[in-house]
Amino acid sequence: MSAAVYVLSTLTGYLLTSALLLKCPGLLHRRKRRTFVSRHISHRGGAGENLENTMAAFKHAVDLGTDMLELDCHLTKDEQVVVSHDANLQRCTGVDTRVADLTYSQLPSYLCRLGVTFQRECFCEGGGDTRIPLLREVFEAFPNTPINIDIKVNNDTLIKKVSELVVSYDREHLTVWGNSSSQIVRKCYRENPSIPLLFSLPRVLQLLGLFYTGLLPFVPLKEQFLEIPMPSIVSKLGDPDRLNRGQRLLVWLADALLMRKSLFKHLTERGIQVYVWVLNDEEDFRRAFDLGATGVMTDFPSRLKDFMDQNGISRLE
Numbered sequence: 001m002s003a004a005v006y007v008l009s010t011l012t013g014y015l016l017t018s019a020l021l022l023k024c025p026g027l028l029h030r031r032k033r034r035t036f037v038s039r040h041i042s043h044r045g046g047a048g049e050n051l052e053n054t055m056a057a058f059k060h061a062v063d064l065g066t067d068m069l070e071l072d073c074h075l076t077k078d079e080q081v082v083v084s085h086d087a088n089l090q091r092c093t094g095v096d097t098r099v100a101d102l103t104y105s106q107l108p109s110y111l112c113r114l115g116v117t118f119q120r121e122c123f124c125e126g127g128g129d130t131r132i133p134l135l136r137e138v139f140e141a142f143p144n145t146p147i148n149i150d151i152k153v154n155n156d157t158l159i160k161k162v163s164e165l166v167v168s169y170d171r172e173h174l175t176v177w178g179n180s181s182s183q184i185v186r187k188c189y190r191e192n193p194s195i196p197l198l199f200s201l202p203r204v205l206q207l208l209g210l211f212y213t214g215l216l217p218f219v220p221l222k223e224q225f226l227e228i229p230m231p232s233i234v235s236k237l238g239d240p241d242r243l244n245r246g247q248r249l250l251v252w253l254a255d256a257l258l259m260r261k262s263l264f265k266h267l268t269e270r271g272i273q274v275y276v277w278v279l280n281d282e283e284d285f286r287r288a289f290d291l292g293a294t295g296v297m298t299d300f301p302s303r304l305k306d307f308m309d310q311n312g313i314s315r316l317e
């Protein structure tokens with residue numbers, strides 16, 4: 001047999017096996033056990049309908065029937081785990097100070113009106129609740145609601161304390177945690193391997209590399225959640241004319257590479273949930289669910305709920 005024929009037949013064998021395993025991952029991998037499935041996820045508690053990351057926001061979202069709260073954590077100077085997105089409080093409170101430099105009782109209150117990061121020229125007017133809550137309070141108030149925790153600082157004490165809280169409130173089966181930094185995600189895993197993990201950014205890139213070379217179906221994955229942006233929303237966030245050609249091309253390419261039905265299908269069949277963020281209109285909700293995403297993160301929980309009700313998208317699989 002000539003070398004060319006040998007190489008060709010081996011390559012064909014590889015591609016066929018890869019295609020088969022992409023479609024039927026169960027032949028090689030045990031499907032991950034899922035303790036909850038979230039279709040409706042409230043980003044920062046629903047930052048478009050209440051002040052982000054406040055108890056009022058979480059309560060509104062849970063009352064509405066959200067499947068999951070997404071929130072962010074920091075550590076105060078007296079080592080309390082608080083729910084806040086930014087490290088510096090200028091944007092949210094108008095005070096130029098860092099969460100890490102104040103004790104919990106010294107933290108300022110939120111402004112009554114906050115910009116909504118993922119909705120162009122949109123501000124949220126809060127009701128009465130402007131307090132930065134403790135993570136513990138959220139766990140106490142919503143003992144049965146799955147929570148997605150973004151660890152916002154690479155701080156070992158923060159990771160340890162979050163793990164301790166998750167364990168003491170018996171929520172390991174209701175939690176996913178992580179960050180875009182692979183270092184933080186590695187630390188989370190080392191601290192408590194029984195809390196489900198999300199893919200860090202380097203791992204997302206690796207995942208895409210594996211997918212496009214046909215290797216993904218052969219590789220075991222330790223993460224249980226893929227949480228990715230829908231790149232096309234960039235054009236809705238700012239003035240589209242402000243993006244130059246190169247940037248527009250990059251957004252298009254990222255969107256084409258990431259938003260793949262066959263990738264989502266393969267992962268969900270392996271028991272890995274795919275969440276797309278942060279979507280705030282019906283066009284994007286529809287696109288994400290049509291692509292086979294497990295869930296959608298939104299700043300507008302009521303909007304997403306209405307969309308799901310109208311389109312018969314069920315809460316449970």
Ligand SMILES: *[C@@H]1O[C@H](CO)[C@@H](O)[C@H](O)[C@H]1NC(C)=O
Binds near residue numbers: 155
């Ligand atoms: C973690 O945070 C605490 C409280 O803010 C701080 O005292 C400590 O120095 C931080 N550790 C690291 C490694 O940054």
Ligand SMILES: *[C@@H]1O[C@H](CO)[C@@H](O)[C@H](O)[C@H]1NC(C)=O
Binds near residue numbers: 152153154180184
């Ligand atoms: C990840 O952590 C970094 C700090 O190390 C922070 O700036 C960033 O906002 C975090 N990202 C997410 C998605 O949590």
